[in-house]
Amino acid sequence: MEAVRGIDLSIAVGECFGVLGPNGAGKTTAIEILEGLMPATSGSAEILGMRWGRDDRQIRQQIGVSLQETELSERLTVRETLELFRSFYPAGISVEEAIARVSLQEKTNTWVKKLSGGQKQRLAVATALVGDPKLIFLDEPTTGLDPTSRRQLWEIIQTFADQGRTVLLTTHYMEEAEKLCDRVAIFDNGRIIAEGTPRELIRSLGAEHRIEFSWSGDWPGTADQAISSVKGIESITHDDHTVTLTIDHPHEVLPPLVQKLLESGVILTNLATRQASLEDVFVSLTGRHLNEPDEVQPEKVAGEVAE
Amino acid sequence: MNKPVPSAIWAVTITRLREFIRQPEAVFWVYIFPILMIVVLGIAFRNQGEEKKSIEIAAGPGAAKVAEWLAVEPGVETTVRDEAECRERLTSGKNTLYVLAKDADAKTVEYFFDPTQPDARNLRADIDRRLQAAAGRTDVVSASDRHVTEPGGRYVDFLVPGLIGMGLMGGGLWGVGFAIVDLRIRKLLKRFVATPMRRTDFLGGIMISRMVFMVPEIILMIACSWLFFGVQVRGNWLALIAIILVGAVQFSGIGLLVAARCKTIESASGLMNLVMLPMWTLCGIFFSWERFPEVVHPLIRLLPLTPLIDSLRDVMIHGASFWSQWPELIAMMLWGVVTFAIALRIFRWHA
Numbered sequence: 001m002e003a004v005r006g007i008d009l010s011i012a013v014g015e016c017f018g019v020l021g022p023n024g025a026g027k028t029t030a031i032e033i034l035e036g037l038m039p040a041t042s043g044s045a046e047i048l049g050m051r052w053g054r055d056d057r058q059i060r061q062q063i064g065v066s067l068q069e070t071e072l073s074e075r076l077t078v079r080e081t082l083e084l085f086r087s088f089y090p091a092g093i094s095v096e097e098a099i100a101r102v103s104l105q106e107k108t109n110t111w112v113k114k115l116s117g118g119q120k121q122r123l124a125v126a127t128a129l130v131g132d133p134k135l136i137f138l139d140e141p142t143t144g145l146d147p148t149s150r151r152q153l154w155e156i157i158q159t160f161a162d163q164g165r166t167v168l169l170t171t172h173y174m175e176e177a178e179k180l181c182d183r184v185a186i187f188d189n190g191r192i193i194a195e196g197t198p199r200e201l202i203r204s205l206g207a208e209h210r211i212e213f214s215w216s217g218d219w220p221g222t223a224d225q226a227i228s229s230v231k232g233i234e235s236i237t238h239d240d241h242t243v244t245l246t247i248d249h250p251h252e253v254l255p256p257l258v259q260k261l262l263e264s265g266v267i268l269t270n271l272a273t274r275q276a277s278l279e280d281v282f283v284s285l286t287g288r289h290l291n292e293p294d295e296v297q298p299e300k301v302a303g304e305v306a307e
Numbered sequence: 308m309n310k311p312v313p314s315a316i317w318a319v320t321i322t323r324l325r326e327f328i329r330q331p332e333a334v335f336w337v338y339i340f341p342i343l344m345i346v347v348l349g350i351a352f353r354n355q356g357e358e359k360k361s362i363e364i365a366a367g368p369g370a371a372k373v374a375e376w377l378a379v380e381p382g383v384e385t386t387v388r389d390e391a392e393c394r395e396r397l398t399s400g401k402n403t404l405y406v407l408a409k410d411a412d413a414k415t416v417e418y419f420f421d422p423t424q425p426d427a428r429n430l431r432a433d434i435d436r437r438l439q440a441a442a443g444r445t446d447v448v449s450a451s452d453r454h455v456t457e458p459g460g461r462y463v464d465f466l467v468p469g470l471i472g473m474g475l476m477g478g479g480l481w482g483v484g485f486a487i488v489d490l491r492i493r494k495l496l497k498r499f500v501a502t503p504m505r506r507t508d509f510l511g512g513i514m515i516s517r518m519v520f521m522v523p524e525i526i527l528m529i530a531c532s533w534l535f536f537g538v539q540v541r542g543n544w545l546a547l548i549a550i551i552l553v554g555a556v557q558f559s560g561i562g563l564l565v566a567a568r569c570k571t572i573e574s575a576s577g578l579m580n581l582v583m584l585p586m587w588t589l590c591g592i593f594f595s596w597e598r599f600p601e602v603v604h605p606l607i608r609l610l611p612l613t614p615l616i617d618s619l620r621d622v623m624i625h626g627a628s629f630w631s632q633w634p635e636l637i638a639m640m641l642w643g644v645v646t647f648a649i650a651l652r653i654f655r656w657h658a
Contacts, residue, residue, distance in 0.1 A: 035501055037657055057503050065501040071493035075329040076322065087318035088504035131502065 003029040018177040021187030027170040064128030074113035089131035118149025213271040226260040319512025365390035369408025376441035468619035469592035479558025484566035488575040542622035546629035554615040560646035
């Protein structure tokens with residue numbers, strides 16, 4: 001079994017590229033092939049004009065990596081950890097500089113054990129930066145972090161990208177991809193199902209706004225017809241609890257919609273409008289939500305294939 | 308302002324040393340535990356030549372007479388007990404022998420003991436001689452004793468080289484093997500592979516750090532056994548150091564091989580015990596391996612711990628020269644080189 005198949009990705013220098021998808025979509029496998037940590041069963045991966053299998057050491061000198069589940073040594077300080085990683089690179093930035101880039105100056109001499117989750121993650125990113133890479137790979141850098149820590153990491157990544165360097169990150173948080181990435185590829189079941197800038201992908205839905213509402217009591221039979229009679233609705237998704245409408249101009253659709261719903265006897269409990277997001281792109285492509293648990297776990301299978 | 312960047316092999320070495328000394332339990336097992344072993348075993352098996360023999364006599368009409376006769380020569384302590392009690396204590400191993408007088412004059416006595424025990428047979432001969440002499444038997448041949456005690460002939464002198472060998476084995480397997488499996492489980496090994504780190508720098512650093520924290524371990528063991536029991540090194544110190552180094556390299560290689568593919572702590576510790584258990588029992592840590600049947604001797608000599616302990620004993624106890632140990636040294640170097648080479652070939656870096 002293959003975890004990813006037929007992936008054809010090219011990422012431009014200076015771009016922040018996001019790989020999106022639910023758990024088990026094959027994001028980690030794809031990124032680890034590019035990091036040279038897993039051999040591709042077929043095809044090839046080229047980094048900065050160099051090829052895995054031929055220029056491995058040169059590539060590794062130019063890239064920085066932060067893996068998903070690395071546990072750094074608990075009984076080393078922040079500085080000691082970075083000194084170790086720095087020693088692996090023939091050229092790079094100083095340890096102090098790396099600490100400053102992730103704003104851990106106050107924790108320089110603190111054991112890793114005593115860092116918070118966000119600080120540990122920043123240290124992991126610092127280990128990726130210490131070799132002064134042209135390209136960094138970040139595998140789910142903010143998973144499990146609180147909003148403040150997440151925003152701090154976004155700033156660090158943004159600063160790195162602003163220097164004209166390349167970032168490849170995986171995430172299952174939509175707002176992260178929309179905020180950071182110039183372009184994204186959406187993965188599902190080991191395939192790329194969409195690729196482009198976040199705006200392009202959202203536009204491809206046909207309309208950029210969403211109206212969502214829920215109701216209490218029974219859903220009257222006449223309500224569906226009532227909704228379809230409102231002008232300006234591009235599409236309707238209807239499940240047991242919510243109705244989602246895709247529209248372009250909320251101010252034109254909302255007043256007649258609410259009126260028709262009330263007339264047909266729908267008891268509204270909640271109604272909201274929002275801009276369409278990458279989440280909607282994923283839902284419209286797969287019919288599922290991004291953070292739904294998946295039964296299949298192709299990433300695990302991939303680990304065995306790679307042996 | 309900025310510190311110069313250390314070389315990778317040095318950085319790995321110093322990192323391992325930091326992690327080690329910051330783990331009190333590791334320090335205990337490596338430094339304190341071997342010393343406790345020496346002290347406890349040294350005391351338990353100390354030579355008891357000066358101690359009195361304690362003999363039990365079954366209560367009865369002749370018991371007093373037997374006790375009187377046994378008191379003629381110094382060195383025996385007697386206790387009179389019920390015969391049933393004496394018997395019970397013999398079968399449960401609380402005494403090795405008891406005497407029963409069949410009549411009031413103690414003209415007929417019986418010794419109760421287990422003849423398969425050498426100690427019991429010796430005691431029987433000694434007690435019998437004392438009784439016969441006290442009862443009036445005279446020696447025909449005039450004999451006198453000249454004591455020749457070989458320095459280094461005590462059990463503790465035999466034990467210390469064995470424990471040093473055992474420490475080198477455990478330290479190499481745990482210090483190298485466990486460290487690597489731990490790094491693999493934490494995905495740090497994979498993280499390191501994603502950097503331009505040279506794999507030889509990494510493995511070299513792990514092995515050097517093991518050599519470094521071995522030094523205080525050995526010094527402490529030798530110093531404490533000298534301090535507490537007067538154990539001395541009769542041979543050349545340089546020869547001893549060379550043997551210890553080669554032994555440590557050998558077991559680092561074996562540790563590396565054991566850890567080469569393990570993905571869990573359970574599989575690693577299982578494999579380590581599988582490797583160490585036969586050597587704990589067979590290779591002469593606590594008693595000479597020559598006590599095993601001769602057919603298995605060639606097999607025992609093939610095990611890596613045997614040449615190490617043999618050669619440590621030769622140098623420490625018998626003062627053998629470095630050059631006389633060449634077969635053992637070559638055997639150990641082969642073990643080290645071959646295991647290292649295999650480990651490097653089959654090593655699992657990524658998963």
